[in-house]
Amino acid sequence: DLARAVKFASNARIDLLTVDGAGGGTGMSPWRMMNEWGIPTVYLECLLYNYLNTLKEMGAFVPPCAMAGGLSLEDHIFKALALGAPYISATCLGRSSMAAAMVGNTVGERIKKGRIPSRLKKYGDSLDHIFIMTDHLKEKYGRDFEKIPAGAIGMYSYYDRLAVGLRQFMAGARKFNLKTITRSDLVALTPEASRVSNIPYIMEADREEVEEILRGGLADNGVFQEIDKAPSRFITSKR
Known part of the structure; x- marks a missing residue:
């Protein structure tokens, strides 16, 4: 269904496609359906990112997308924008x-x-x-x-x-408008999260930079300046 939605949205060149992961809902659905039906938001957004990448590689129209599904706080918004960057234009907060x-x-x-x-x-x-x-x-x-x-x-x-x-989270990541938020602002807290999202696992992130710092000369190659420029990162797990 997600692949069809993405393909139809591309063919019709729509203005916005909203994708709603499990965990969302208005509360009007049966309780068990709200808990058990559908794909969890992080997994669904990772699938969406892959499908949109495929459209881009084909040279097809990539529809702007909004992500929903149990989002309620500012860190949720930041992570949703980053995980689907550059394709996610907005987030939706219904129940909250x-x-x-x-x-x-x-x-x-x-x-x-x-x-x-x-x-x-x-x-x-x-x-x-x-x-x-x-x-x-x-x-x-x-x-x-x-x-x-x-x-x-x-x-x-x-x-x-x-x-x-x-704004506080963005300032911490040194990102001062929404378009500058990217997947590089995230690290995966677990190997499974890394496998699902293709976001670097926290124990492997920035490995080359770490080796350069530990094995190179700090005073000689300007690493201090690079450290100062390096953005902070969010941590995301399965959920």
């Missing part, structure tokens, strides 16, 4: 976005009724105190802020957290 909106709505209703959960009382007793982004939204929308439901504020706050966290 809905969860943020639902929690925001629930907290907003509790505030209105004066029944604030004890774990939140330490922050205050109003939207302004509990949701960190309310001041920003008030400044941006002025009087229209009153029309924004608490669920939307919760989801906006969640996305702000993702944006800040992703």
Whole structure:
């Protein structure tokens, strides 16, 4: 099915193909199906990368792709973009976005009724105190802020957290726009992850550079400068 989707998307020259790995879902599917049906996201993205590479080698149109499937945090976004680079243009966060909106709505209703959960009382007793982004939204929308439901504020706050966290990871890897994130920003934590993804195993990554550092002259060949330029890497396992 994935091969067909990739081929049809290429033939039709579509704007975006979304690939959703197991682990995703809205919660409307039967529980066992959500747990057992389909291919785990990392495995599926590795297959997708291979199929898109085949299209590229054939000289065919390679459709822009988005990756989904249980993604919820900034490190998930970074890894999904890196593992499928340069073909992954976006990531999709479905359940986590809905969860943020639902929690925001629930907290907003509790505030209105004066029944604030004890774990939140330490922050205050109003939207302004509990949701960190309310001041920003008030400044941006002025009087229209009153029309924004608490669920939307919760989801906006969640996305702000993702944006800040992703920037921190990118800065650590010395990547300052999304297009510069590549597969070289990853290492595999297990031999199986390396075999599935063709990402270097952590014990073998940068072997040539390591040998040069250990056996060469640090002061003579500018290795200090190269070390300073070397980006940090994420670690990925099967999941």
